[in-house]
Amino acid sequence: MTYFRHKKGVFKHQKGFARRRVAFVMLLVSALLITAIVASTALRASPPTSAAVTPLNVPTLIDSRTQNGPIVIDIKEGEHAFYPGVKSKTSGYNGGYLGPTIKMYKGESTDISFTNHLDEPTNIHGHGLHVVGKIDGGPQNKILPGETWNVTIPVSQQASTNWYHPHLKGSTAKQVHSGLAGFYLIEDGHSLSLGLPNTYGIDDIPLVIQDRNFVDGKMTPYPAGNMPEDLREDTLVVNGTINPYTMVPKSFVRLRLLNGSNARSYEFYLEGEQPFYKIATEGGLLPSPVEITTLKMAPGERNDIVVDMSVIENQKVLARFLPMSYNGFxxxxxxxxxxxxxxxxxxxxxxxxxxxxxxxxxxTITPYLEKDVEVERVFELDDMSINGQQMNMKVINHESKLGQLEKWTIDSGRHPFHMHGTSFLILSMNGNPPAPEDQGWKDTIYPNGTAEILLKFDYEAPEQWPYMYHCHILEHEDMGMMGQFTVK
Ligand SMILES: [Cu+2]
Known part of the structure; x- marks a missing residue:
């Protein structure tokens, strides 16, 4: 089995069958497309209504302000019951699956001590954090079995929903799939003064959305041997629970959505297409709440939404599984x-x-101005590479200057793009200005085409500890759809 990667719309097939397979697929496309549209329409009309029976698993909260000494995180293999009473082999931070939510505050530092009890190297990337390269936790930063990584995170960025997960070249997909992911929530004086829902687990609920396969209730482990082109599985898992419910007050409720899937994108909506509010993108709060009825999210993206529960008894949040591209072929x-x-x-x-x-x-978001751009860069994601190059740990792909405003054009095709070390603002998406709900700070983007973004870096990332940019389909990242850059 090999992977054929010379065209967009990659799929797996046997060597020697390429031409015939492509022709066969082309013949099927129109029929399947019609089927898909019909199926999609039918599904929109009849969302799942089966009653939820499992209480939502809410990750343990560790508030950095309540700690004497470092927060201790043990990275280890374990077990987790996705379905009641049926245990699957998993990995987790301080538990069987996923990890505690670590709450941090702007202007304060948080000490964390991560110990690797796995029988393989791992590391911890702070996805969304504005920190120097050494703290960022890129592939250079290995925690070997038995080792402890002590890190002090100086929090200088605004209130935002971020996360931590492994980022080793070649094993990120497998390790995240096994359960290694957790939230970093940042608050600041302003965010706490707004009166937004912020009682953890009650009206401020983090939700990591993943897809997994199950056989007899047990999670199918990550495929051994050949890595799949991208792993899309059939069952939605939310904080390690399936079809969960939770009790909430009769008021506004904030859901911090994280698409923590390896490769799947989703469209979230409320039953009956009821409106809800988007209040934050990855890097912070939006200028104002934006009323929407659907929300698409690619792997790595976070969005905070608010649901009005003051006048209804019951509200179902649902997700459509999106195809590889949001639209088309x-x-x-x-x-x-x-x-x-x-x-x-x-x-x-x-x-x-x-x-x-x-x-x-x-x-308040002060926009970057295009006229102030000092450097422009283009990133073309195709053929399991970026700008025709695959990740090479020994190659620095570009050098950015501290504080310099840059414009990046991201020709991403079907690939979600993420860069480390900062947040950006969208200048355009496929030639259009960003919609109001996308006019916030971000670090991951899936334009399903081309986006122009404006960004600058305020922290150093030297050759030993460079920042990464990469596709956030974890299999693609592991296969080399990643580059690295310094900031000085
Ligand atoms: Cu990709």
Missing amino acids: NAALIPFSESQPVLELRADGSLEALASELPTQLN
Whole structure:
């Protein structure tokens, strides 16, 4: 088995069958496309309504302000019951699957001590953090079995929803799939003064969305041997629970959505296409809440949304499984899955309604101006490489200057693009200005075409500890769809 990577719309096939297979697929496309559209339409009309029976698993909260000494995180193999009573072999941080949510504050430092109890190297990347290369946790930064990585994170960025996960070249996909992922939440004085829902697990709920396969209730382990082109599985898993519910106050409820899947993109919506509010992108709060009815998210992206639970008893959050590209040709090549439940919110009048109003002003974002751009770079993602090059640990692909405004044109095709060390603002998406809900700070983007972004780097990343840019389909990243750069 080999992987054929010379065309967009990559698929797996046997050597020697390329031409015949392509012709066969081309013949199938129109029929499948029609089927897919019909299926999609039908699914939109009838979302899943099966009652949720499992209480939502909410990761343990570790608040950095309550710690005496470093936060201790043990990285280890374990077990986790996705379905009640059926245990799967998994990995986790301080537990069987996923890890604690670590809350940090702007202007303060957080000490964390990560010990690797696995029988293979791992590392910890702070996805979304604005920190120097050495703390960022790129592939150079290995934690060998038995070793401890002590890190002090100086938090200088605004309130935002970020996450930590392994980032070793070649084993990121497998390790994240096994359960290694957790939230870093950052708050600041402003975010805490707004009156947004922020009671953890009650009206401020982190949700990591993943897809997994199960046989007899047990999670299928990551495929051994040949890595799949990209791993898309059939069952939606939310914080390690399937079809969960949670009790919430009769008020506004904040959901911090993280697409922590290896390769799948989703479109989130409420049952009946009820409106909800998007209040934050990856790097911080939006200027104002933006009312939307659907929200697409690629791997690595985070968005905070607010659902009004003041007048309804029950609200289901659902997700459509998106094809490889949001639109077009590839749609027919990937089996369409039905919409699946993310979370059932059940209003409980006995819980104190903490956030009865949603502020109309959330944040001030001073836009970067295109006229101030000093350097332009282009990133073409194709053929499992970026600008025709695959990741080479010994090659620095470019050098950025501290504080210099850069414009990056990202011709990403079907690949979500992420860079380390900073947040960017979108200048254009496929030739259009960003929609209001996309006019926030981001670090991961899936334009499904071409985007222009503006960004600058405020922290150093020398040759020993460079920053990465890469496709956030983890299999693609592991196969080399990644580059590295310094900031000085
Ligand atoms: Cu990719």
